[in-house]
Amino acid sequence: QVQLVQSGTEVKKPGASVRISCKASGYTFTTYTIHWLRQAPGQRVEWMGWIHSGNGETKYSQKYQDRIIITRDTSARTVYVDLNLLRSEDTAIYYCARSISSYFEYWGQGTLVTVSS
Amino acid sequence: QSVLTQPPSVSGAPGQRVTISCTGSSSNIGAGYSVHWYQQLPGTVPKLLIYGDTKRPSGVPDRFSASRSDTSAFLAITGLQTEDEADYYCQSYDTSLSGFYVFGSGTKVTVL
Numbered sequence: 001q002v003q004l005v006q007s008g009t010e011v012k013k014p015g016a017s018v019r020i021s022c023k024a025s026g027y028t029f030t031t032y033t034i035h036w037l038r039q040a041p042g043q044r045v046e047w048m049g050w051i052h053s054g055n056g057e058t059k060y061s062q063k064y065q066d067r068i069i070i071t072r073d074t075s076a077r078t079v080y081v082d083l084n085l086l087r088s089e090d091t092a093i094y095y096c097a098r099s100i101s102s103y104f105e106y107w108g109q110g111t112l113v114t115v116s117s
Numbered sequence: 118q119s120v121l122t123q124p125p126s127v128s129g130a131p132g133q134r135v136t137i138s139c140t141g142s143s144s145n146i147g148a149g150y151s152v153h154w155y156q157q158l159p160g161t162v163p164k165l166l167i168y169g170d171t172k173r174p175s176g177v178p179d180r181f182s183a184s185r186s187d188t189s190a191f192l193a194i195t196g197l198q199t200e201d202e203a204d205y206y207c208q209s210y211d212t213s214l215s216g217f218y219v220f221g222s223g224t225k226v227t228v229l
Contacts, residue, residue: 047219101168102150102218
């Protein structure tokens with residue numbers, strides 16, 4: 001079965017960077033696009049960007065494009081998101097999700113990132 | 118500001134029908150892009166509930182149905198059950214500067 005397993009909770013100081021991983025299993029990794037989304041406490045889900053796991057093409061939300069990099073390691077079946085220059089407003093649960101067409105079919109379990117001095 | 122606007126909350130007694138609206142614009146729903154719906158139970162990951170405007174993934178009860186009209190979409194829950202108490206989000210594709218994939222503001226369904 002399709003599974004996306006994310007790395008664990010992170011606590012960072014303002015100005016720091018964070019890297020979250022998303023390991024995929026149960027399907028042909030290079031066929032699908034993986035997205036990163038986030039949900040701040042009590043807020044709606046927000047899309048951040050995607051990577052095609054096969055050719056490595058990326059697309060980012062304009063809101064994050066200056067601070068985000070999404071990469072993948074096909075041999076490890078893992079996708080990464082790096083978010084730089086963290087601020088308190090970046091405190092959120094971060095999700096990876098596999099898309100088909102324009103919707104998100106499978107989600108990782110979420111990674112809590114807390115940004116606090 | 119939310120690109121897709123939903124009512125903050127709706128409520129109903131067990132067995133009743135409730136409807137959640139999702140109002141967009143000409144750059145998303147009005148442009149013909151599909152609308153999808155997710156259910157988020159307290160403390161859990163969003164779960165795909167409806168895709169492609171009206172389709173239910175395997176395992177989703179037929180109590181959940183959806184429709185769309187012009188720049189809006191609607192999720193209906195008939196025969197409301199206590200386990201339906203959750204947050205519900207609509208999602209579509211958008212061609213404005215808001216970001217390609219946009220979510221609604223979310224609606225909390227409370228079963229009275």
